Each structure stands twice: as structure tokens, then as C-alpha cells.
Amino acid sequence: MSDQLTLAAEPRERAGKGASRALRREGRIPAVIYGDKKDAEPIHVEEKALRKLLGTGHFMNSLIMVEVGGKATRTLPKDVAFDPVSDRPLHVDFFRLAKGAKVEVNIPVVFVNEEESPGLKRGGVLNVVRHELELMCDADKIPDQIEIDVTGMEIGDSIHISEITLPDGAEVVIERDFTIAGVVAPSALKSSDDEDEEAAEDEEGAEGADGEDAEGEGDEEGKSED
Numbered sequence: 001m002s003d004q005l006t007l008a009a010e011p012r013e014r015a016g017k018g019a020s021r022a023l024r025r026e027g028r029i030p031a032v033i034y035g036d037k038k039d040a041e042p043i044h045v046e047e048k049a050l051r052k053l054l055g056t057g058h059f060m061n062s063l064i065m066v067e068v069g070g071k072a073t074r075t076l077p078k079d080v081a082f083d084p085v086s087d088r089p090l091h092v093d094f095f096r097l098a099k100g101a102k103v104e105v106n107i108p109v110v111f112v113n114e115e116e117s118p119g120l121k122r123g124g125v126l127n128v129v130r131h132e133l134e135l136m137c138d139a140d141k142i143p144d145q146i147e148i149d150v151t152g153m154e155i156g157d158s159i160h161i162s163e164i165t166l167p168d169g170a171e172v173v174i175e176r177d178f179t180i181a182g183v184v185a186p187s188a189l190k191s192s193d194d195e196d197e198e199a200a201e202d203e204e205g206a207e208g209a210d211g212e213d214a215e216g217e218g219d220e221e222g223k224s225e226d
Contacts (some may be wrong), residue, residue, distance in 0.1 A: 008045070028044040036097065060105070117154075119183035135166065146166070156182075156185075158179050
């Protein structure tokens, strides 16, 4: 399950681009807490602390306890705006979570036991169609990742969402049996297979021609004996 992280914040008294730029010059990042049928709460957080949480790699799938004036609010990050040039965080949206809430999150997929896949051992390639799964989860039970076992997979095999056992409290958002990944032959292996097929066809053609030649010789011998 994803960690519960803590982030200190202060109320943001002024809104607007000018006020936001002033905060950023002071090393603070403007943000907002909204949701749960309550008024939006403008806040600002320390950029250094925010960057540290972003560096965990699972910030967007973690519960964040945002502490403002001694009061902690349980939230889930919904959006982080970055500067397109410097990649510096510019603004963060936090969604306020009610008790027993379910949230839609993108959970990363991890493949295990690749050494137990005959197709991969033969030189096949694991073609990943979806690196993340869109799931609806209990806010208290957000998984860090979904592990998918590729044991026994041959070239040409694929894995669909219907074959995956999801954690308790998690449901798929997309209502169709989509493909997550498959084992495919590399181009070199495909070319080798094609050459083998062509060689086999050439051998069959040669055998057929030899048979026809033998029959023709037999007919000529019969004619000469007559």
C-alpha cells in the first residue's frame, strides 16, 4: 500500500498571478485543497519539501496529510503544474478525502518471473501496452503497484486485464477486456522463421519436381520397350 506522507502548509491570503510569483520567489509553491463538498482552501507549501515528496516516485498515488495551522487534512494529489522550461513545480491541487472515500488512481504495472517465460528465453520481447492501470480504489488501500507474473508465457501469448487478480477494494475503470502486455518475436526471429518456411517450401518444390522427373523417365522407358 502507498505510504501516507505529510506536508506542512500555510494559508494563502492573496490570490492572482502576482501573488503566486511573489510566493515562488520566496521558495514557496501556491496550492489549493478542494473537494468533500467544502470550500476550496488556498494554501502554499515549501518548495523544498514538495520536491522531496515528488522525488519518491509515487507522489500522485499517495495519501498526503496536509497540515495547516495545526489541523491535518487527508488529501490525494490531483494535479501538479510544472514550468515547461525549468521543470519547476508551479502549483499543486490536493483533493480532500472524505471518510471511506474511493478514488481513481493510475497504478504502475511491474512484471515478475521473466526468467520463467519460455518465449522470453527464446529471444522474444515483452511488449508492454499499458505501463499503468486506471483503478478505482479505497482511499485507505491504494496499492503501490500491480505485479503481473509472466511465468510460462510463449511467443504470441498476451495478458488481458480479466486475467489479473486486483487487490481488495480495487476495480477497473475501463469497461472492456484490454491487453496489458504480450510476448512478441523480435524482427530477427521473424526473419529467421520466414527463411525457414521459404527453405521448407523450396525443398517441397524440389521433391515434387524430382517426382515428376522420375515419372517422366519411367514413361519414356515404357515407350522404348514397346
